[in-house]
Amino acid sequence: MNLLVFSPTNDFKKFIEFWIQLYDHNSPWETNYEKHLKVGKPFTHKDILQLFEWENQAGLGRIRAEAIKDKIYPHLEYINDMKFEDLINLDEFHSKFETVQAVSRTFLLHIMKPEVYPLYDQNIHVAYNFIHGIDSDIYPFPKRPEDKIKFYFRKLIPFIESVRGTLSLKKIDEALNSYGQMVKKNPKIKHEF
Numbered sequence: 001m002n003l004l005v006f007s008p009t010n011d012f013k014k015f016i017e018f019w020i021q022l023y024d025h026n027s028p029w030e031t032n033y034e035k036h037l038k039v040g041k042p043f044t045h046k047d048i049l050q051l052f053e054w055e056n057q058a059g060l061g062r063i064r065a066e067a068i069k070d071k072i073y074p075h076l077e078y079i080n081d082m083k084f085e086d087l088i089n090l091d092e093f094h095s096k097f098e099t100v101q102a103v104s105r106t107f108l109l110h111i112m113k114p115e116v117y118p119l120y121d122q123n124i125h126v127a128y129n130f131i132h133g134i135d136s137d138i139y140p141f142p143k144r145p146e147d148k149i150k151f152y153f154r155k156l157i158p159f160i161e162s163v164r165g166t167l168s169l170k171k172i173d174e175a176l177n178s179y180g181q182m183v184k185k186n187p188k189i190k191h192e193f
Helices: 013-021 030-037 046-056 060-072 073-083 090-096 103-111 122-131 145-164 169-185 185-192
Strands: none
Touching: 013 103, 013 169, 030 046, 046 073, 046 103, 060 169, 073 090, 073 103, 073 145, 103 145, 122 145, 122 169
16 A cells, blocks of 8 residues: 655545545444544533543543543533633633643544644654654654653644644544554654655
């Protein structure tokens, strides 16, 4: 199989269409996304927990589930209010969730506004780096929460907005996740293009 890579000279939509085929749509967790996202309906505590299980793709474990209950559940009313607002005040958002892990914070933004805020994880980071010719050994997935947040807002969002056209952010996530996984499994591919 010829692997389709993305560069400024080829079509992002074709790139997404190619890589989305390699996404595991049959994962037992995949139904949690559509079932609990419920665009147009307020979230329940169960929705939040099930969506985080989807994001984790392997269950949450007791410690992570407790963190969600302690740090996110108390703000369910705020989350639902922001879900139905046109814009989210990011300073207020970060203040409310400053003790929540950075990737979980970006995930909260995504579930509140799934067509505004993309998903972000290690696979997405690796895909971004590879697309931009950045060596992930030199610039790996950030360890510090503030660096993850900076990358998300300063690099990832502007990039996706510049190439997405009419594609849904979920489809872009599926394709970039597949692409990032391929790059991680095949580190020598970095030197082939």
